[in-house]
Amino acid sequence: MIFIDFPRNLKEIRRSKGLSQEEFAEKLGFNKFTISKYEQGTREPDLATLEKIKTALDCSYDDLLK
Numbered sequence: 001m002i003f004i005d006f007p008r009n010l011k012e013i014r015r016s017k018g019l020s021q022e023e024f025a026e027k028l029g030f031n032k033f034t035i036s037k038y039e040q041g042t043r044e045p046d047l048a049t050l051e052k053i054k055t056a057l058d059c060s061y062d063d064l065l066k
Contacts, residue, residue: 007041009064013057014039027056 014024014035021035028035037043038053045053054061 006044006065007039009066010035010053011039013059013063017057024056028052 014021019027021039022032025032025035034043038045050061050064054064057064
């Protein structure tokens with residue numbers, strides 16, 4: 001899968017929720033570097049991880065992938 005706008009959208013939504021990368025990573029049970037890679041676009045989440053991100057940020061798939 002290629003999520004062209006995902007890195008930017010993830011970063012914007014995370015920041016709008018007042019979460020640092022570290023806080024968000026802890027909430028998901030990931031490390032900070034994983035979130036950083038998602039936001040840089042050097043790594044993409046699988047569908048199960050995308051669902052976790054969506055739930056943790058209380059947003060829709062459209063919000064993340066639009």
